[in-house]
Amino acid sequence: MSLAPFPAARYRRLRRSSQIRDLVRENTLTVDDMIWPVFIRDGDGVEEPVTSMPGVVRRSVDKIVDAAREAADLGIPVICLFPYTDPSLKTKGCEEAWNPDNLTNRATRAIRDAGIDIAIMSDVALDPYNIDGHDGFVRDGKILNDETVEALVKQALSQAEAGVDIIGPSDMMDGRIGALRTALEAEGHQDVTLMSYSAKYASGFYGPFRDAVGASGNLKGDKSTYQMNPANGDEAMRMIARDLAEGADMVMVKPGMPYLDICRRVKDQFAVPTFAYQVSGEYAMIQAGAQNGWVDGQKVMMESLMCFKRAGCDGILTYFAPEVARVLHSL
Ligand code: PBG
Numbered sequence: 255m256s257l258a259p260f261p262a263a264r265y266r267r268l269r270r271s272s273q274i275r276d277l278v279r280e281n282t283l284t285v286d287d288m289i290w291p292v293f294i295r296d297g298d299g300v301e302e303p304v305t306s307m308p309g310v311v312r313r314s315v316d317k318i319v320d321a322a323r324e325a326a327d328l329g330i331p332v333i334c335l336f337p338y339t340d341p342s343l344k345t346k347g348c349e350e351a352w353n354p355d356n357l358t359n360r361a362t363r364a365i366r367d368a369g370i371d372i373a374i375m376s377d378v379a380l381d382p383y384n385i386d387g388h389d390g391f392v393r394d395g396k397i398l399n400d401e402t403v404e405a406l407v408k409q410a411l412s413q414a415e416a417g418v419d420i421i422g423p424s425d426m427m428d429g430r431i432g433a434l435r436t437a438l439e440a441e442g443h444q445d446v447t448l449m450s451y452s453a454k455y456a457s458g459f460y461g462p463f464r465d466a467v468g469a470s471g472n473l474k475g476d477k478s479t480y481q482m483n484p485a486n487g488d489e490a491m492r493m494i495a496r497d498l499a500e501g502a503d504m505v506m507v508k509p510g511m512p513y514l515d516i517c518r519r520v521k522d523q524f525a526v527p528t529f530a531y532q533v534s535g536e537y538a539m540i541q542a543g544a545q546n547g548w549v550d551g552q553k554v555m556m557e558s559l560m561c562f563k564r565a566g567c568d569g570i571l572t573y574f575a576p577e578v579a580r581v582l583h584s585l
Contacts, residue, residue, distance in 0.1 A: 281563040283556065285329040285582055289375060289529070290575035293466050294318050294357040295338040306462035307534055308541040310573050312338050315361050322365045326372040328579035332420065334375040334571060335361050338468050339382045348383040348391070352408035356383075359416035366417045375449065376413040378406050378434070379425035387464075387473030389425040389480065397480055403430045407437045414443040422506070424451040426480040435501030449529060450502035453490035453516050456481035459509045459535030466534065490516045494524055506571075509533040511558060514565040521566030530562045531571040552581060 268278050293312040295302060300314040313321055322333050337357035343350045350356050362374050379389040380402065386392040390402035402425065410421050421438075423430050431450050438446050456478040464470040482489060494505050507516045510530035521528045540558060544551025555574050562570045572578070 283560050285579045287569045288330045288575040289332040289334050289571040290325050290330050291334040291571055293336050293338055294361050304466045306465045315364050318361045319364050319368050322370045322372050326370050330575050332373045332375050337382050344385045346385050348380040350383040351380055352412040354412050362416040362418050373419040375420040375422055376418040378410050378423040381469045382467045387469045399427050402427050403433045406430050407433050410434050414446045420447045420449050422449045426454050431497045431502050432500035447503045449504040450497040452493045452497040452505040453507045454481050455484050457509050459533045462534035462538045494520050511536050517565040517567050527568045529569050530567045537573045
């Protein structure tokens with residue numbers, strides 16, 4: 255019997271039913287992969303929408319506790335706190351950053367006191383407290399490195415005292431990981447984990463976040479003297495190597511979707527816990543597309559997160575975390 259011409263390879267055989275597709279699927283997105291960034295503001299019982307991030311709100315501390323409980327119930331392992339600091343508390347010296355009673359520290363203690371079973375991550379950088387809107391101190395139009403690192407150490411120690419589990423330095427000053435690790439060790443916080451924003455790019459995708467933390471109005475100029483040039487990939491590998499040598503436990507690439515090549519290179523080269531931050535602008539674009547009916551919001555959300563797993567990430571910071579958890583649980 256002679257065979258009719260046939261395709262040499264029938265790849266569609268492995269796509270023909272959901273069972274077979276599931277059997278050969280290479281990557282899985284789970285609730286365990288989620289870190290949920292939330293915004294804190296002062297007041298009581300307040301949930302205030304962030305206009306440029308549909309679905310995201312700024313919460314007063316009591317509502318942050320509710321959010322943490324909801325996240326824990328959904329199985330989300332980590333909540334990440336970002337403060338919207340009242341403009342009257344912003345100064346040139348950024349003293350509010352290490353106030354033991356600032357919003358981040360109060361929220362941390364409130365979540366802990368409520369006995370909620372969730373890990374707490376905090377952000378180390380001066381921008382929410384800085385009258386200049388930058389992540390570091392500004393003098394004569396320059397961002398000061400070493401003076402800023404000293405302040406970041408004070409900020410991180412106040413967060414460790416309040417009880418955070420993971421400290422995320424997002425400032426991009428040189429030497430901060432080593433300085434933070436040394437100070438945490440010296441002060442009895444040797445179990446506090448450092449997730450370094452190692453490859454953090456000077457990105458246009460942070461716009462909505464700066465609205466959310468109220469830093470847009472203050473910021474003069476851009477952050478390109480400390481955040482990385484989007485044109486560079488090798489430099490990211492040097493940043494990761496440096497931060498690991500200084501004591502980072504986990505590393506992050508930020509933004510996420512436009513930098514998947516960096517995620518993959520980091521995982522392949524260093525084989526360390528690797529995270530991506532799907533930032534505010536990425537979130538806002540997806541929500542805008544969905545709200546206009548231009549894309550299927552849920553489908554695009556899931557696809558936009560699966561791509562990080564494919565690129566080698568162990569987890570993702572995403573504003574979609576609770577929504578994703580609900581989708582995954584309903585399967
Ligand atoms: C600043 C910081 C930024 C984000 C997290 N920490 C913004 C910036 O560097 O200007 C951005 C997160 C997002 O866009 O979702 N320390």
